[in-house]
Amino acid sequence: MRKSAIPAILALLIFACGSDKPTDNNQGITITVEPVRALVDLGTTVHFYCTIAGTDNHSVTWSIDGGVANGTIDSTGSYTAPSDLPANIDSVMITVSARADLAKYATAWAILIDPDKIHVQITGSDTTGLGTRWHPYRTITKALSRAHSGQFVLVGSGEYNEATGEHFPLQVPAGVTVQGSNRDSTFVIGPGGMNPTLDAIFEINGDAITLTSLCISSSNSMGVGIWLRPGFFTTLTGNQITENYIGIYVSGGPNPRPVVSNNRIIGDSIGIVTADSCAPILRNNYIYNCPKYGLEIRNLSRPDLGTNNTNSAGNDTIRNCGDASYHYLVFNGSPNTIWAIGNSWQDQSNVENNDQYIYDDEESSDASGDVILSQQ
Template sequence: MVHSTLVATLYVDPVMGNDANSGTRSNPYRTLTRALKATASGKMIQLAPGTYSTIGGEAFPLVIPDGVMVLGNEATKGKGILISGSGEYHSQSFGTQNITLLLLGDAQLIGVTLTNPMAKGTGVWIESASPTLANNTLTQCGREGVFVSGTAEPTIRDNVFVQNTIAGLVMARYGKGEVLRNVLQKNALGIAISDFAAPLVAYNKVSENRTGMAFSRNAHPVLRHNLIEKNIQEGLLVNGEASPDLGTTQDPAGNIFRNNGQFDVRNVTSKKLISVGNQLLAKEVQGLIEFVTVTENTEKSVLIKTHFTDMAGHWATAFVEALLSKNLISPFPDGTFQPDAPMTRAQYAALVAGAFHPVAKRQVPEFTDISKEYWAYDAIRIAAQSGFVSGFSNLTFRPEQPVLRLQAIVSLVSGLSLSATFSEDLVNYSDRNTIPKAALNAVATATDNKIIVNFPDPKLIQGNREATRAEVAAMVYQALVAIGTAGAIHSPYIVSPPIMEVE
């Protein structure tokens, strides 16, 4: 059995803290610089809202060591927690650079807003190992939000890259890793990949940039299930000797290219690109490209048909279509499901009320912010009386507020009155130290019942992140499977309970 270790947390508050303090919750440091010097006694640094800059005493560039997590507010992608500054860094592969922050080893930066206001300044530099950059906002950097170089294999997921002068994300040299579920918007370049870099780039939204993605030299990225739309010039520009993987018959790509200014794809190389399973029109392509159609008879390549205009190739299509077949969900007026939009509390109440037909277990007051004419009034009453949802102390329900992933997991366990189980170590989850103690039993119970669905990494529960409509749909369906009212669906993102060895 794997045993967890106690992780000491250091606290930083740029408004109320003092670097002469001990770095505890009640006596926080003032600067992140001070906390980083004290990481021998703590591997997690919790940042309070405020601005972290040279005016407040920060010394740039900030270096996050191997094994250290710097955590702001991942649910809001760092809103109100701003790291702003620049300092010289001497890169082994690119010489002297002006950067805000350097990630080493398997360091983690989660839930902050970061900017480098200096001309030709980079927000985050990654040159080695496998750090994680998640649920941050990288904006208004003088050059790019993130630069990946050397042999780094980072995980870059669920971030927002917006209004950076040259690019949102640049990957060069032999960089690999995963670029997952990011939003890249209003940059000169959304993603630029060069040299021999070969990352997986999947489930990103790339829009309103001058060019969505640009690949050059010998880059060989793998593109899967990205939405590339409304970029001013090209959606994808390929030059040099670059050869992106745009799908195979065994693994259709599922990218959506649409409504880009000049071309959806512009291939200026002498190589023929092969497009398999993408939403891409031949008339919107310049250069050599071959379109391969995936049929239902292609071995291991059956694409699930969908009734929603925005679900083709999505990871959660099977779950969403199964709920549709049970009349538990329906398309929006424009035919979409909006799988990656946050699930609101009202939408969640309506879904669980319809899916489980729960019986009332308690009396609940009238919520002051919901009238009887509100579309989900009856569903909210049913879900609240049966224990799936609760109101707030001021008698409001806040129907349009997003549901967090952990809230959905706890709700399903509580509402269905599942028999509690407890695991001393939730070994499935690499971020299990972020699960509140009060929710450990519920998470363990949901895991044992195969209710939890984690995309794109089954080992990351990300409880404090807003749950998407697709994620909630998948977990509600899995709850139906757990109580025996729906058939199993195969998905690599369903978390299975750990296998315990019998001594």
């Protein structure tokens, strides 16, 4: 009896097929990471989570693009941002790879946030921007809506107005510093149709606010450049305020005393107005070409233009202010005596006979106080 050879042949074929084709257990690996994007304050830590499927080997490797200069990440996915912002980036790519097959990986982004700074650039976006150096907001309005005490709003060069998305008045929160790139290149321009004495481009009404390195003007020479309702430790310094009806309007009580220093106030109808019973400290300001008054002192206000203490000179320059109708550098409409020591005003060769430049008790039949220019 002859035995069939078919089973032996089939067995040989099955063995051959199985031995010639290698098994790829990693072919179906998938890996994902969450969150895909995380906002991370400098020096703080956030955790990324990965999910791996298609393999029994769930081991992964975490890495950071750019190395330790851009932060660190441990084996569990905990990422710690650097303490200082890297020179040219504010977004760090994080990669997680499957050890079973390093060709299988997923990426996420850590967006580095400087908790002390909000950036604004005319080329930025209020929609997709993050307020970071490389992803700035477009408007000061947006930045101020996000700002809180202790932060700097850093405004880049350019012209910021209604057409670029600003909403006036710009109200600065307490404790916030608004700093332009330079007062000759960062322009904040108020809208047309402003009320000359009621509408302001900036409103300052809180403690520890600083406004610096900006050029502030209105589009039709109306309105108030900065309306300052004093808070404690409030400072206006290093700005140019030009072509408004009133450059700086200071109101409120005698305390606290804001500092207005090192500003150029040029071409406003009135350079500075002090009102109510406020007592601002004016130092090193340059007030020029204001056709009505360089400084108008209203109500019971008492600005400090340099006291009779020789260590506290005003160093304010007021020139070419006034016209045929209003020809006074300083108009003192208050009943207070105002000391004004150590300033540079037009022709003070005879400081006792200041009729041509100062409106005070010598010109007034009402209760105007004196303006004292000398130490005696």
